[in-house]
Amino acid sequence: MTMTDAAPTGPSTATDGSAPLLDVRDLQMYFPVKSSGLIRRTVGHVQAVDGISFQIESGGSLGLVGESGCGKSTTGRLVTRLYKPTDGSIHFEGRDIAGLGPRQLKPLRRDIQMIFQDPYGSLNPRHTVGRIIGTPLEIHDVVPKKQVLPRVQELLEIVGLNPEHYNRYPHEFSGGQRQRIGIARALTLQPKLLVADEPVSALDVSIQAQVINLLQDIQREFNIGFLFVAHDLAVVRHFCPEIAVMYLGKIVEIGERDAIYQHANHPYTQALLSAAPDVKQAAIGGRRERIQLQGDVPSPINPPSGCRFRTRCSYAQDICAAVEPPLLQIGRRHKVACHFAGEIGHHPAEPVTAPLLGVDRHGDRVPGTDPTPGLGTDSGYSDTWYDFPGRRMVRDESA
């Protein structure tokens, strides 16, 4: 690594030089809140997702973690275009799908599929398994009618169910088997991207592992990109080489597995990790020091100014209320949005972001300095980044 003066605004470069499968930029989803009464005026917005950017490479998987209400499921539904985003772009294979209408979306549905959390609620109880899995083939007219059944049986076999059970109904299957049916349905059209929204959290412990292993096998065999939405940190760590941590509609930290789990820089990520009960840890020698978060997540209708986590953060200072911290790249594949980013015990006393933002330590504008333009809006990783301990830009020579 060498030091350079390059501004941190260079164009996004995917590591292997090719375009990513999915490139999400500045994605925003505001749900209107209506007043009660005859004239239902819009009185506010639930800012469910507020300007997030990330990329997923072909065959890669990104895990989205966070507490309930942080916008992780909404993100999944935006990517599958079950919702139309308020703002921002979703580039799938280089094409922006954020604004497409229903007709234009139809061919796209083949490429992006979803696995739902609840294996009981997401299968029509009045349809046979064969019909549930086979309908997408008919809608998209993929194979001649005669070949639908063989294809359904093939899919049942892939997900580990008996191919002869195609004429059974969902209630004849257990929870784990139903989730397998949901997976088979998602695989029917050979998608390139699968959005899995809490795919195992409704299942029993012994069954969870079966489904996780199945998803991993499928990913390897068919080279499918995954957006894996879950709240279980251990499951996400096991499944995803890259993880994004969300809080109140924002990505607060994103990076490679080790960057997040071993070198977390955001106080929220650190608190989240310390709160997760760990069997092995607890069984051998008591438990880890827990970072207690006070209170509850604030309302997304009226989120705190500046950094949204500041109301529960023990490091928060004046600047956190005044200026929103940008999502800055601080390692080869590691970004964090915090004025006082640092590993546990190494949080700096002065806001590290202040010089980049052209503000002083209280968040007031310093005359004569300008904030670095375009800070933190990049969806990918650059080969130069800001080294917080060294307070300067560094370049990755290996790239």
Added chain:
Amino acid sequence: MDNFLSVRDLRVHFPTPDGVVKATDGLSYDLARGKTLGIVGESGSGKSVSSSAILGLHRGTNAQVSGEILLDGTNLLTITDEEMRQRRGKEVAMIFQDPLSAMHPYYTVGNQIAEAYRVHHDVNKKAARTRVVEMLELVGIPQPDRRVDDYPHQFSGGMRQRAMIAMALINDPSLVIADEPTTALDVTVQAQILDLLQKLQREFNTGIIIITHDLGVVAEMADDVLVMYAGKAVEYGPTKELLTHPEMPYTWGLLSSVPDLTADVDEKLVPIPGTPPSLLSPPKGCAFHPRCRYKDQVAGDLCVTQQPDLTPGSRGPGHLKRCHLTDPTVPNEEEVARS
């Protein structure tokens, strides 16, 4: 040890048109004051049913309950309904999984907690309210004198669970049964609630039975663990010993099928094959044998024909296991999976 709760050979059977469902079949355990017992198992293993028997919640249903539940020397299964009613909420209290459906949406949180208090204490409304505010403060609800008049829907999930805990503890019970108390909560809130339970336990010297499927929660909370499968205890012992040196294939399976925060991610999870059995017709012999990878290591077809007894394990006193295997060390799961 001062075991104030002793459950002996508890059986809860439900006759149905299809046959008898043996939801709990011969369960025994002890609990000392101020200690925590964790009951682990999959859905349908009988963990909740056995605990609701302690509260007498099967009275008036068609359930057939037998055995003994001794609380401070009184058998809760033989006392009258009125005597049970006097104990319920006062000596034994319950914290439910889903506080939104466990609380009545039409009454304020304060009213509901006060009701639990006034049933057992002859006090006026004002005194009860003072006590409720005190309890809400104790469980960490901000501005308790104002929030006491809120309705359940005005509370967040974590606060509702705190209010449930306040309701359970307001009569200072000697035993609290917490049925999946944190399953519906986020990890950070879960951490708060578990810490709160432990703090209150130390303060009131309460015995806690925590029912959960989350081994991490058990590892942090419980002094003893009882692993249940198909209505029976399959392993029982001190938490630390049981989670580090389990001696029953089902416990091995549970531990190897959950990823943890330090494991090698390239290593595949080793799931337990198959699905939990139907309690209408549990498998003959060991109920776990259809899913067990180690039954070949037992001579003959013992696992298939003969139900193993709960016998002492090798991890010291109080460690019991239900398994025919003679070598109690964990075999290399990978090798077994490959073979």
